[in-house]
Amino acid sequence: MTSSTIIDDLKKKKILALLKEGQRIDGRALDEPRQLTIDTGVIPKAEGSARVRLGDTEVVCGVKVQPDKPFPDLGDRGIFICTAEILPLADPSAEPGPPGEEVIELARVVDRGIRESGMVDLKQLVLEKDKSVVGIFIDNSVTDYDGNLFDACSYASVASVLSCKLPKFKYDSSNGSVSKVEGEFSAPPITTIPVSVTMGKIGDTIIVDPNADEWSCMDGRITITTNAAGNICAVQKGGHDGFTPEQLVQCSKISIATGAKIRDILKQAGGS
Amino acid sequence: MGVKKTDIVLLDENGIRCDGRKINEPRRIMIKAGVLKNANGSAYIEFGENKILAGVFGPRDVHPKHLANTDRGILRCRYHMQPFSVGERKNPAPSRREIEISKVIKEALEPALMLENFPRTVVDVFIEILQADGGSRCAALDAAAVALADAGIPMRDMVSACAAGKVADTIVLDINNEEDQEGQADMPVAYMPNLGKVTLIQLDGVLTPQEYEKCVNTALEGCKLVYEVQKKALQEKFFGDDAK
Numbered sequence: 002m003t004s005s006t007i008i009d010d011l012k013k014k015k016i017l018a019l020l021k022e023g024q025r026i027d028g029r030a031l032d033e034p035r036q037l038t039i040d041t042g043v044i045p046k047a048e049g050s051a052r053v054r055l056g057d058t059e060v061v062c063g064v065k066v067q068p069d070k071p072f073p074d075l076g077d078r079g080i081f082i083c084t085a086e087i088l089p090l091a092d093p094s095a096e097p098g099p100p101g102e103e104v105i106e107l108a109r110v111v112d113r114g115i116r117e118s119g120m121v122d123l124k125q126l127v128l129e130k131d132k133s134v135v136g137i138f139i140d141n142s143v144t145d146y147d148g149n150l151f152d153a154c155s156y157a158s159v160a161s162v163l164s165c166k167l168p169k170f171k172y173d174s175s176n177g178s179v180s181k182v183e184g185e186f187s188a189p190p191i192t193t194i195p196v197s198v199t200m201g202k203i204g205d206t207i208i209v210d211p212n213a214d215e216w217s218c219m220d221g222r223i224t225i226t227t228n229a230a231g232n233i234c235a236v237q238k239g240g241h242d243g244f245t246p247e248q249l250v251q252c253s254k255i256s257i258a259t260g261a262k263i264r265d266i267l268k269q270a271g272g273s
Numbered sequence: 274m275g276v277k278k279t280d281i282v283l284l285d286e287n288g289i290r291c292d293g294r295k296i297n298e299p300r301r302i303m304i305k306a307g308v309l310k311n312a313n314g315s316a317y318i319e320f321g322e323n324k325i326l327a328g329v330f331g332p333r334d335v336h337p338k339h340l341a342n343t344d345r346g347i348l349r350c351r352y353h354m355q356p357f358s359v360g361e362r363k364n365p366a367p368s369r370r371e372i373e374i375s376k377v378i379k380e381a382l383e384p385a386l387m388l389e390n391f392p393r394t395v396v397d398v399f400i401e402i403l404q405a406d407g408g409s410r411c412a413a414l415d416a417a418a419v420a421l422a423d424a425g426i427p428m429r430d431m432v433s434a435c436a437a438g439k440v441a442d443t444i445v446l447d448i449n450n451e452e453d454q455e456g457q458a459d460m461p462v463a464y465m466p467n468l469g470k471v472t473l474i475q476l477d478g479v480l481t482p483q484e485y486e487k488c489v490n491t492a493l494e495g496c497k498l499v500y501e502v503q504k505k506a507l508q509e510k511f512f513g514d515d516a517k
């Protein structure tokens with residue numbers, strides 16, 4: 002997050018020297034993500050919620066479910082919106098105020114990965130076509146920063162949705178009003194579990210799940226989201242260096258393999 | 274927007290797409306370099322129905338000053354859509370989509386620029402979408418890269434961008450607006466053709482691992498076609514008719 006400083010330059014030298022021997026600064030293997038712990042149901046007032054720790058990165062996520070008007074050109078689909086925010090208490094360089102380009106990219110990449118996978122079948126969230134649908138609003142708040150917010154926010158969102166209880170709504174066609182049926186809940190219509198895997202490129206070495214030290218000195222990064230069938234549903238490249246076409250294929254393979262392991266953790270946390 | 278799924282055939286039985294193109298055929302591309310008087314470098318591109326203007330200023334003093342980097346120059350990029358560039362009027366304030374695209378375009382151009390030669394300065398790239406069709410970020414990048422070269426900023430390589438996608442279960446080159454709306458996947462790619470590096474890749478839509486690899490390679494073929502058009506535009510600007 003912070004721009005390059007003298008400390009970062011020194012750290013980068015150390016990180017590069019270690020990578021030449023196939024080692025990382027925190028002792029992990031190149032393709033090894035940090036430990037992932039997920040607690041769901043941490044915010045009882047939210048319909049779904051999760052606290053996720055990925056190494057020392059921590060995210061709290063809540064899902065609110067409420068009736069809404071559909072988008073004009075998507076009258077046969079429910080609404081799914083995923084946001085992300087870095088709280089000012091998460092990092093000394095984070096400030097309150099309107100989001101910068103990095104935070105906007107974060108939110109859009111997290112949203113895109115889950116949306117494009119079709120995780121939630123939005124066609125099952127229609128109360129009355131073109132008039133009223135159910136909206137699922139997922140808000141991520143980063144509470145502690147140690148790199149790779151893309152994956153931490155994505156896992157928090159997925160775990161929150163998996164643990165979510167959808168209230169039942171009734172549409173009254175005589176006056177167009179929507180009311181909640183008290184005490185009736187159902188599971189959301191889940192079709193697949195998307196897993197986002199972010200890789201950093203330092204020099205020509207690809208590392209999975211960079212921590213804050215690695216994040217601040219990496220040359221390029223790529224986030225690849227896969228679904229339960231092992232297909233690729235979203236990609237985002239970032240950073241100031243490019244990838245060779247061979248590296249792009251290598252990264253997709255890493256994402257599929259790593260994603261399968263993380264999917265099991267998400268499944269367990271979501272209680273399914 | 275608003276087009277019903279049943280209205281268009283994306284790919285007919287002869288492998289012809291909704292706008293009459295073949296599977297591996299890009300839309301018409303025209304680039305003209307040096308179209309603005311005041312900008313240090315500029316370019317205009319027509320890529321299918323996209324009409325895009327790019328202007329470059331710099332290297333110049335950085336304002337505000339605290340953004341300056343003592344080791345190298347910085348690059349700033351603004352991708353902006355005109356309110357009249359799309360079907361329904363677009364609010365002229367920058368949207369979250371435009372902010373994200375500005376960022377990925379900046380990061381796609383950065384690897385090509387030798388900004389280490391210009392510490393404490395900034396290069397500003399302004400991209401105005403006058404008319405948008407599918408694939409405007411790739412077309413914008415193509416124009417911006419030509420404008421940077423036109424400005425005489427030292428570059429390691431050109432940056433050429435083109436999208437590929439999946440339409441009617443087939444991987445096709447350079448998807449247009451209808452194919453973007455109704456198709457199954459969209460993958461914009463930017464490439465430095467001589468260094469062999471991909472500087473931008475995004476994907477939305479589901480692809481198998483085999484389709485993913487094919488889609489990347491299809492997009493790279495498109496980038497190489499675009500590269501030839503970019504070279505021609507610069508040759509015409511600097512050598513006029515002698516370029517032929």
